[in-house]
Amino acid sequence: MNVQANPEKMNGHHSSVARHGTTEADVSETTGMALEETLLNPRFYTTDFDEMDRIDVTPVRAEWDKLIAQMKSDPNKGHFRKTADWDHVDWDGMEPELKKEFIDFLVSSCTAEFSGCVLYKEMKRRGNNPDICELFSYMSRDEARHAGFINDALREAGIAVNLGFLTKAKKYTYFRPKFIYYATYLSEKIGYARYITIFRHLEANPEHRFHPIFKWFKEWCNDEFSHGEAFALLMRTDPKLTESWQNKLWIKFFLTAVYSTMWVRDHARPRFHEALGVDIAWYDQEVFRKTSTIARQVFPLELDIDHPRWIPNLERMRHAFADMDRAKRAGGVTGKIAGWLAGARAALAFAALYTIPSKKNAVPANVRLEPAY
Numbered sequence: 001m002n003v004q005a006n007p008e009k010m011n012g013h014h015s016s017v018a019r020h021g022t023t024e025a026d027v028s029e030t031t032g033m034a035l036e037e038t039l040l041n042p043r044f045y046t047t048d049f050d051e052m053d054r055i056d057v058t059p060v061r062a063e064w065d066k067l068i069a070q071m072k073s074d075p076n077k078g079h080f081r082k083t084a085d086w087d088h089v090d091w092d093g094m095e096p097e098l099k100k101e102f103i104d105f106l107v108s109s110c111t112a113e114f115s116g117c118v119l120y121k122e123m124k125r126r127g128n129n130p131d132i133c134e135l136f137s138y139m140s141r142d143e144a145r146h147a148g149f150i151n152d153a154l155r156e157a158g159i160a161v162n163l164g165f166l167t168k169a170k171k172y173t174y175f176r177p178k179f180i181y182y183a184t185y186l187s188e189k190i191g192y193a194r195y196i197t198i199f200r201h202l203e204a205n206p207e208h209r210f211h212p213i214f215k216w217f218k219e220w221c222n223d224e225f226s227h228g229e230a231f232a233l234l235m236r237t238d239p240k241l242t243e244s245w246q247n248k249l250w251i252k253f254f255l256t257a258v259y260s261t262m263w264v265r266d267h268a269r270p271r272f273h274e275a276l277g278v279d280i281a282w283y284d285q286e287v288f289r290k291t292s293t294i295a296r297q298v299f300p301l302e303l304d305i306d307h308p309r310w311i312p313n314l315e316r317m318r319h320a321f322a323d324m325d326r327a328k329r330a331g332g333v334t335g336k337i338a339g340w341l342a343g344a345r346a347a348l349a350f351a352a353l354y355t356i357p358s359k360k361n362a363v364p365a366n367v368r369l370e371p372a373y
Ligand SMILES: [Fe+2]
Pocket: 113, 116, 142, 143, 146, 223, 224
């Protein structure tokens, strides 16, 4: 499913790159991190934009118009600016391991936000359907602000990601529209759950707020919440997307993949979570729980994250990924074989997670939700 995007298809973004005259040689360390292609890193997506353009939102018109009016009113217009609340950050005084993990967190968040921006902007550019174009223009507006704001934080440390270059140089993964709905819906809702869980935790424990950006998370996550609502409505326009047995298997696949990836990634940043005063297993389970509760609005099933096989297999997967990483760095024939073995262990752990019986859910007649956490 991994395809290199056709550069011609992406030419809407070339101008900024050309203007800045960036070449490969200029790629900074953080831009390099954002470019990295691994199973765990945030990706850029492309899809069948013509098929998406044919969506007819008539079945959800009343709820659709309300959501669009709310996005049009742009409640966060002035939010993503540094104010007096932006305390001075002592980057040089930051403990090196924390600094490394925090930068990794910022770069991967920035890449994920910008990935949404690029996909949404492209949909808006290619579409002719006024409903779809309007929605995607508001969503790309929001994601551009989010990515830009994180990049401002990185810029203070002198390590901003070159987003124009990224648009051109990063590989694009092709997903059929329905996979875009499942994956993007989930990533928007999980984004909301992650931001609000950290925000609430730091509200109660402000001594752990080691960087001002966390103060911006509350209004921020409301944008992600609305974006998720839009995808919930899009899925509701075609009942087959969530009701056929094949699609239920796909939904379960995406839920398992997204949750287990988050578990592996978060556990790779122990020092960062320690500084926040957050227990990673608690945090991840809490985010899964919130996301699953929200997703009842549209998904006919949810994962059983309290099942006795859940956490042990997430842990198996995490160790397998760590071993794959080690094998890759070791290199040579032994490294290759060790890598395959670890890869097989990761696949088995994934299969064990995927086969945990899921919980059935009867979706409500009314799809819309408001942020409640
Ligand atoms: Fe965002």
